[in-house]
Amino acid sequence: MRIRLRAKRYSIRTETIYLAWIRRFILANDKRHPKDMGAPELERFLSMLAVEGNVAASTQNQALSAMLFLYREVLNIQLPWMESMVRAKRPQRVPTVLSCGEVQRILAQMDGRPWLLASLLYGSGLRLMECLRLRVKDTDFARNEITVRGGKGAKDRRTVLPASLVEPLQREVERAHLMHQEDVAAGFGEAVLPHALARKYPNAAREFGWQFVFPAPKRSVDPRGGVERRHHFDDGVLSRALKRACGKAGIVKPVSAHTLRHSFATHLLEAGYDIRTVQELLGHSDVATTQIYTHVLNRGAGGVLSPLDRQAMDIRTLNLAPPVGPKAPVS
Structure with a gap:
């Protein structure tokens, strides 16, 4: 499995994760060889992850990818049930985005190399490992x-x-x-x-x-x-420095190194830069991936004026006093 992963030029992190999933799969089935197992065992293992382990859909899909790599690339077993495996549906999440003020407050609490790394992640839109490498x-x-x-x-x-x-x-x-x-x-x-x-x-x-x-x-x-x-520099040092800086800055949002990349893209789009330019800077293959920032091109909820606020603006424009309370019911 390891030799095949390296021949296909998978990253060292993917190699470690895939091997760990294969080990868990074998141990969960009384150390039986994978070639002696099939769809029932794999479905039971994935269901156990979802029901007993309560893992996220992305984690369940990661385990499935490891199993499919094992059967297709290592054991060279092409079974009909492999094509019918349904991946867990991943929920559509809105990325966490920091305001410009929040970014400055976080960076103000950092110094040295962690400060420079965090500034580069936000200023250039790099992924964490792209920056470290x-x-x-x-x-x-x-x-x-x-x-x-x-x-x-x-x-x-x-x-x-x-x-x-x-x-x-x-x-x-x-x-x-x-x-x-x-x-x-x-x-x-x-x-x-x-x-x-x-x-x-x-x-x-x-x-x-x-x-x-x-x-x-x-x-x-x-x-x-x-x-x-x-x-290269250890990514764990930056993660810990970011966590400490958020605590000192009073930021309660869940902030990671990737949050700075989200903020880079969002702030560029808010400044009026073309989404295709932002797509190239981020390295996205599909512009649909870039559209998650600012909650798609229409600027999302942040760019919508609530009808309640619009009524208040109309009242101020007409120089009328706002109503004190609800109207009395008409008999």
Whole structure:
């Protein structure tokens, strides 16, 4: 299963999650081999997740995806019941969006590298891992652009680099340069390269351009290759810093790193930017995905004037006093 996932170039996180679901599926069926099981066992397992585990629809669908990958890609079993599996219907959720004032209050409670990461997520609309995996060569300070390599769906794109973040980001690059020089002097300094570039360009891994803009404070062993190298900054540190900042700022909304990306898109659309431009900056394949922000093009409930407020405006315009209370019933 692991070999097949890596051959299909699935991410390390997907690999870990899929293997965990397969393990749970086997243990839930008394350690029987998956080739000896079929639709009844899989349906029972998914139902158990929904009824006993009370998991979300997305979690149930994730488990189903892991099972389908196992049977199709690993066991090479094409069974009729696999095509008839119905995925759980995911509810339509409205994304959590912060106001400009709330974003500023949160950023004011942060400092150091977490502040810069959070500012970049909001200022450029990056996904969390896109930000953490940013390479030095993909930051263009002259054009105020960031190039996202291998984003969601294995797509490249360009997005804006806020002018206010150029100077602190340059300092971060200088800091990464010093750390890289120390690693090279210690006999390390190789960055992980995508696909087979390490074989095609043997010296590229040690070049500074391929290093992460936000390197980890310590070197670690790569779980896939067993090579000791400096990985990117830990996303858990940013998540904890965001949680602390929200508490200090008095923000009660559920805020994550992705909330800053939601706010980036919403605020651009509210400022009048074309939705196609925002779609390209976010890297969405379908404009329908971008339309969830601002609750679609008509600006949603925030852009509607309630008839009660309209009546109050008409009353003020006519300089009439508002009624004190309900009218007496007519006999």
